[in-house]
Amino acid sequence: MLSLPLASAPASAGVAGTPGSPGAGDPYFPTQGNGGYDTQHYDLALDYNPSSNALQGAATITSRATQDLSAFNLDLVDTLTVRSVTVNGAAAAFTQSGSELTVTAALAPGQTFTTVVRYDGKPTHVLDPDGSRDGWIRTSDGVYNANEPQGAMTWYPGNHHMTDKATYRFSVTVPDTRVAVANGDLTSRSSGGGRTTYVWDARQPMASYLTTVSIGKFELTDTTLGGYRTITAVDPKLAGQATGFAARHAPVLDYFSSLFGPYPFSSTGGIVDHEPNVGYALETQTRPIYPRVPSDNLLAHELAHQWFGDSVTPERWQDIWLNEGFATYAEWLWADRRGVRTVQAAFDAAYAVPAGDAFWQTPPADPGGPADLFHDPVYDRGAMTLHALRAKVGDTAFFAILKGWASTYRYGNASTADLLALSEQISGARLDTLFDAWLFQPGKPAL
Numbered sequence: 001m002l003s004l005p006l007a008s009a010p011a012s013a014g015v016a017g018t019p020g021s022p023g024a025g026d027p028y029f030p031t032q033g034n035g036g037y038d039t040q041h042y043d044l045a046l047d048y049n050p051s052s053n054a055l056q057g058a059a060t061i062t063s064r065a066t067q068d069l070s071a072f073n074l075d076l077v078d079t080l081t082v083r084s085v086t087v088n089g090a091a092a093a094f095t096q097s098g099s100e101l102t103v104t105a106a107l108a109p110g111q112t113f114t115t116v117v118r119y120d121g122k123p124t125h126v127l128d129p130d131g132s133r134d135g136w137i138r139t140s141d142g143v144y145n146a147n148e149p150q151g152a153m154t155w156y157p158g159n160h161h162m163t164d165k166a167t168y169r170f171s172v173t174v175p176d177t178r179v180a181v182a183n184g185d186l187t188s189r190s191s192g193g194g195r196t197t198y199v200w201d202a203r204q205p206m207a208s209y210l211t212t213v214s215i216g217k218f219e220l221t222d223t224t225l226g227g228y229r230t231i232t233a234v235d236p237k238l239a240g241q242a243t244g245f246a247a248r249h250a251p252v253l254d255y256f257s258s259l260f261g262p263y264p265f266s267s268t269g270g271i272v273d274h275e276p277n278v279g280y281a282l283e284t285q286t287r288p289i290y291p292r293v294p295s296d297n298l299l300a301h302e303l304a305h306q307w308f309g310d311s312v313t314p315e316r317w318q319d320i321w322l323n324e325g326f327a328t329y330a331e332w333l334w335a336d337r338r339g340v341r342t343v344q345a346a347f348d349a350a351y352a353v354p355a356g357d358a359f360w361q362t363p364p365a366d367p368g369g370p371a372d373l374f375h376d377p378v379y380d381r382g383a384m385t386l387h388a389l390r391a392k393v394g395d396t397a398f399f400a401i402l403k404g405w406a407s408t409y410r411y412g413n414a415s416t417a418d419l420l421a422l423s424e425q426i427s428g429a430r431l432d433t434l435f436d437a438w439l440f441q442p443g444k445p446a447l
């Protein structure tokens, strides 16, 4: 959406400036993200009381203006109350409306600025277009915090579209009886007055839908296994089923590193929280969150996302098959490696869906809309697309494409068109017909 027209044009910033746009331009979620600036770092100081659900936050956000700004927006639901905003240390006027927090500030293009937002309230999750819950999801002992595709705005202000990646520090204070687990590396833990503050540093760029601050009664382990710093948090209710959970990561990461290139992040691990009603796991960066102890397939799926989705992130929600198709294909590869089922058998089983089935009516790279992001065609036909590509270009080129994708777009964003271009460049083959049939056309593609 475009903002107000520019009136006259005096020279200084903020006089000539116009408001940054209230959305990043994603057709599936038009108000997600904002225009006019680019964020580099979030420092989130959160204080949470699980019994009352009272959250107090101070978000210190470092950004750079990309236009002459008179105002800019952050995404934050208005069930949380903003108490003050400063920009570069000076108090700034602000308004809250729906999920848009608008801050008045005059900023010149290229200028780096620091915004501090103080806020509080009782956060609640949002309902996604597909009916699932997303965001700050309360559990019996804390929070199951999963934010794909739009939950981040339920607990902190930010530029919440996947194209604006940033590094993060989370400093989370909870009662001593609880643990706060976030992305990245646990860098300190300090207690006093019955409360403990956990500091987590996510040092590699991250899309905000991959952030998590999960809180609860957890058994926390922090060890280096197979060269990977592995930090796990397991709900004591599930501890009996989670024996060896930490040790299950390194073999999967080793295998995927051999196929996709080096593991992109400074630590790994997972959060196993007892949450029977959420119904989905999420590839939260460095540390996926699971509503139960994951199966081998689910563990492999979420770890594969660390390359495909987390390090290389789509440019828009419509391209979500670049996450789910790749992670599903990685499940097939891992099952083959373990001798459970060959990739070919997995493809054959998926392809056996009859041509008349509704499944084939959804092309994965054009799934329909925001309610269709996590439906089977995105996952299974997405994975079949990769297998069809492999059959066409051969194993050598195919695995060079996977590695090239992970390295070329490491820590960035990419599109389906980028994958086509890279695949053609690496293989030397023309692939537009194959991509079109598998990804964009309804109907069962011929073999």
Ligand code: TRP
Pocket: 130, 132, 148, 149, 280, 281, 282, 283, 301, 302, 324, 374
């Ligand atoms: N990206 C998750 C995964 O496949 C799935 C997911 C995220 C999801 N949000 C969802 C599935 C909402 C269903 C509903 O690993």
Ligand code: ZN
Pocket: 283, 301, 305, 323, 324, 327
């Ligand atoms: Zn997935």
